[in-house]
Amino acid sequence: MTLKKFKSGLLRLDDRILKGKLKSFYTRRIKYWRKAYVLTQDLYFPPHTASNKNIRMGPEGELLAIGGDWEPERIILAYKNGIYPVVFRDQPILWWTSERHCVMYPKDVHIPKNMRALIRQDKFKLTADKAFYEVVNACSETRKEYTWLTDEQVQAFHKLYDLGFAHSVEVWQDEKLVGGLFGISFGSYFHGESMFARVSHTSKLAYIGLSIRLAEMNFDIMDCGIWPTEHMKSLGAVVISRDEFLEILDKSKEAPEVIADWGALFENWDLKQAVQNHLDGLTTKMEGALT
Secondary structure, three states: OOHHHHHHHHHHHHHHOOOOHHHHHHHHHHOOOOOOEEEOOOOOOOOHHHOEEEEEEOOOEEEEEEEOOOOHHHHHHHHHOOOEEEOOOOOOOEEEEOOEEEEEOHHHOOOOHHHHHHHHOOOOEEEEOOOHHHHHHHHHHHOOOOOOOOHHHHHHHHHHHHOOOEEEEEEEEOOEEEEEEEEEEEOOEEEEEEEEEOOOOHHHHHHHHHHHHHHHOOOOEEEEEOOOOHHHHOOOOEEEEHHHHHHHHHHHHHOOOOOOOHHHOOOOOOHHHHHHHHHHHHHHHHHHHHO
8 A cells, every 4th residue: 555545545544534533633733743833831932033944824823832721821932023924724723923024004004095085084983993803803703714813822822912002993883883893902012913994994994093093102012913914905915024014022021101091082072073184184294204
């Protein structure tokens, strides 16, 4: 029997009789053996230069470590060092780094013309931290095919919300939740985890609203992850080197907490006026650069 036929027979056996247990054991215990640093109970991550450049997530992600847990202390330590956790079904937690990062500087957020028109219609209301669990669940539902928001990860975000590290932005229409996003924040740093839209463009609306509000509060950076999507680039996200990113991150995490009460972030705040102020500021900046 050839090796190919043996593997094929083994997979059929696993699928029909073992119900995937063999594959699960392989991905959890063998697949990444000696291919990345294995985390212990100690709160420690190896340096970024220790990443395995041969195991990638998307075009930029490089595997740095495996294992560990979803405890809040470990997750926050990771984000404060520019490291991202991801888990896929039947795999250990994978921790990623990248030589390039996609970021948004809140003051430079771009508002496409179609979004300006949508905002002028004044059909939507923004809130923050009013429906965190619902937003996370909605994001999980829209990403089922990727299985990256597992039950364990959702519970971890719930803990981070209770501790004041995770936050949500909600978009409402006629008292119904129609879009939003959630992420992790500390100091003057925000990392967007995921977003969803039940009405067209409402995820963008949440992101634009949050960007402008954070710009008003002098936030340093909104972290978009390890590679740019067309969605993010259309809103003004840019790509910078890891060294540039870590320098900004170090500054941001040492800053005092900029937002004292996330729940009041959009209270007594006019989105239409804020957008106009933002656009006027960009025009003034451009005119000043030309003189």
